[in-house]
Amino acid sequence: MRKIEYQRFELKNGLRVIIHEDASIPKAAVNLIYRVGSKDEAPHLTGFAHLFEHLMFRGSKHIPSFDRPLEEVGGQNNASTSADVTHYYINLPANQLETAFWLESDRMLELAFSEEGLEKEKSVVIEEYKQRYLNQPYGDAYLKIREMAYQVHPYQWNPIGKDMSHIEQATLQDVKDFFYGFYAPNNATLVVAGDVKTSKVLKQVEKWFGDIPSRTLKKHVLPVEPKQTEAREATVYGDVPFPAVYKMYHMPAHGERGYYVADLLADILAYGKSAILPQYMVREKKVSPNASAFTWGLHDPGVMSVDGRLAKGISVAQYEKTLAEAFDQIFDLTPQDLERIKGKLAAVFVMNQMTVGSTANRLAHADVLGNPGLINETPEIYQSISLKEVKAAAEQILAPTNCSTLYYLPKSDSASS
Numbered sequence: 237m238r239k240i241e242y243q244r245f246e247l248k249n250g251l252r253v254i255i256h257e258d259a260s261i262p263k264a265a266v267n268l269i270y271r272v273g274s275k276d277e278a279p280h281l282t283g284f285a286h287l288f289e290h291l292m293f294r295g296s297k298h299i300p301s302f303d304r305p306l307e308e309v310g311g312q313n314n315a316s317t318s319a320d321v322t323h324y325y326i327n328l329p330a331n332q333l334e335t336a337f338w339l340e341s342d343r344m345l346e347l348a349f350s351e352e353g354l355e356k357e358k359s360v361v362i363e364e365y366k367q368r369y370l371n372q373p374y375g376d377a378y379l380k381i382r383e384m385a386y387q388v389h390p391y392q393w394n395p396i397g398k399d400m401s402h403i404e405q406a407t408l409q410d411v412k413d414f415f416y417g418f419y420a421p422n423n424a425t426l427v428v429a430g431d432v433k434t435s436k437v438l439k440q441v442e443k444w445f446g447d448i449p450s451r452t453l454k455k456h457v458l459p460v461e462p463k464q465t466e467a468r469e470a471t472v473y474g475d476v477p478f479p480a481v482y483k484m485y486h487m488p489a490h491g492e493r494g495y496y497v498a499d500l501l502a503d504i505l506a507y508g509k510s511a512i513l514p515q516y517m518v519r520e521k522k523v524s525p526n527a528s529a530f531t532w533g534l535h536d537p538g539v540m541s542v543d544g545r546l547a548k549g550i551s552v553a554q555y556e557k558t559l560a561e562a563f564d565q566i567f568d569l570t571p572q573d574l575e576r577i578k579g580k581l582a583a584v585f586v587m588n589q590m591t592v593g594s595t596a597n598r599l600a601h602a603d604v605l606g607n608p609g610l611i612n613e614t615p616e617i618y619q620s621i622s623l624k625e626v627k628a629a630a631e632q633i634l635a636p637t638n639c640s641t642l643y644y645l646p647k648s649d650s651a652s653s
Contacts, residue, residue, distance in 0.1 A: 237582070238589055240611050242599060243434050247442065249450040250422025254599050254608055255437050256429040258592050264330040264430030265596035268340050271425075271604050272418035273320040274395040275458060275536070281406065283361065283397025284414045286317040290357040291411070292324065296343035309335050317395045320535040321604055327593050330431040337444040344424070345448050347415060351408055358403050365396050373476045377644050378541075384468050384640040385484040385539055389461040417454025421445060425603045429596035461486075461537060468640040473647045480545040481555055482642040485633045489537045491605045496617045497629045498531055502540055503577055504566065504626065505529040511577075513544075516562045523550045523558045535605065540633060552643060566630040574623050585615045 242256040274285050292315065293302050306313055311328030326336045369375040379394050386392035397403055426445070428437050464486055488494030506513045506529040517527035527544035546555050588594045595611070602610035632638070 237586060237615055240589070240595060240599070242608065242611075244603075244608055245438060247421065247446055249446065249448055250420075251441075251445050251448075252425040252603060253438065253441055254425065254427045254603060255432065255434045256427070256592070256595055256599060257432060257434060258429060258595070259431045261592070262330050262431050263592055264328060264333050264336075264428065264432055265591075265593040266326040266328070266333070266336040266340065267425075267427040267429075267596040267600040268324045268344075269425050269427070269600040269604055270322045270324075270419060271320075271423050272322055273318050274393060274397075275319045275390040276418065276455070277390065277393075279390070279398070281402050281410060281414075282393050282399065283395070283403045284406070284411070285322055286395045286397065287357060287361055287403060287406070287411070288414065288419070289315045289317045289322060290360055291347060291353070292343055294353045294357065295348040296339075297346040297348060299339060299342050300348065302339055302343065305335060306339060311335065319391055319395060321601070323597075323600065325593065325597065333428070333432065333437070334440055334444070337440055340426075341444040341448060344419060344421065344445070349408060349412060349415075354406070354408055354411060358406065361396070361403055362400055365400055369394075369396065373474070374480055374545075374644055376474075377480070377482050377543075377642060380470070380472060381482050381484050381640055381642040384470060384642065385464075385486070386461055388459040389536065390458065391461070391534060391536065391538075414454075416451055420451035420453060421448050422450040423453055425600055427596045427600045427603070429599065430592040458536065464638050464640075467636045469643070470641075471643040471645060473645050473649065476644060476646050478545050478548065479552060479555075479646065479649065480644040481543065481552065481559075482644065483542045484539045484640045485542070485635075485638050487531065487538055487540050487629075487633050490533045490535055491607070491610075493617065494629065495531070495533075495538070496614070497621050497625045498540055498633055499533075500577070500581075500618060500621055501566070501626055501629050501633065502529045502531050503581065504569070504574075505542070505562075507577065508580060512562050512565050513542075516565065517544060517558060521558045521561075523547055523555050527559075527562075563630065563634050566634075567627055569623060569626070571623055574621075574626065578619055578621075581618050582615060 242254050245253040272285055277284050295301055309332040311326055313326045315324045328336055383392050487498040505511055513527040517524045524544035524547055529542045531540045532538045598611050599608055602608045
């Protein structure tokens, strides 16, 4: 597997800069990742990190439109918000790189704050919340089960927010306080990858970002989630066609070796048609049309989700019994089984090296974890995991006492019970 070469710098204002040269195509990717997510919000002001994902595209101090200048030079952009970070990324012709620096540096300096703009984006976010979480079957399932799995840590709320009243009541001063407390060069990593020269890029970055002052960050000590020692269960009824079962299991934080073991365990359970859950739950026993498992990749101790809708005529008890049988199959795995899934993962890592956008993305996320070298080390970590480690992780993570379960049932079931 090709080693990704890069150079890492830090400006005087604290901005971390990573540059990866790849002359294979005349393109460049610019990723700016801020170390702020929903976990950094106050419990009474949630949803702000996601709100800012919207506000950052409304224009900045000197640039009324973010998208138009980028589109004029053939560029594209997007963003995402998670519990841990807010990530902005641009793809454009390499010879137009300074357009991206001009746009990103100006909105890092200061947004075009206005009451009108704030009210418009608040409405957009509230409508998104309704459409994605309230008006979709099972849409609020993860909102509910996160509150079960996390009792004290702010991972208990989704980046969309804990309560829409927090967004509805947000003031312009609230928004400004959040911006100046988190959106700062000393809280960000800038990654540039593509057909570029490091010395030239570094001069341009210094030109556009070097004068932005560092800021006093609004960081706070997060509460440590206590170890879960007993099973948690809840049942909700909604406008859904079939019953569904959502499970969350606590697991190690992203970056720890235990995370990679747990992530490999999730792949053994659900990655590909021959994985345990699709093979046993879906095709063999036919108790679910879509049983799945995945890890959330959280920077603090995170969770693994194991979800499935019930096939017609299948009871919750049948589903639970079959799932337990599926989990037992982990302990029958052979070294050859493990090598097969590792081979699939190795192919994914090779595919991820094929675009500068993917490389920039992975470098940015590795840096916020504290080690950009993870872009090269991660495939080796997965390959080094033993079958003994996987089975030990399964025994610990998939324990019933480590699980929160949400039963999402049709309203008709409530009427007949």
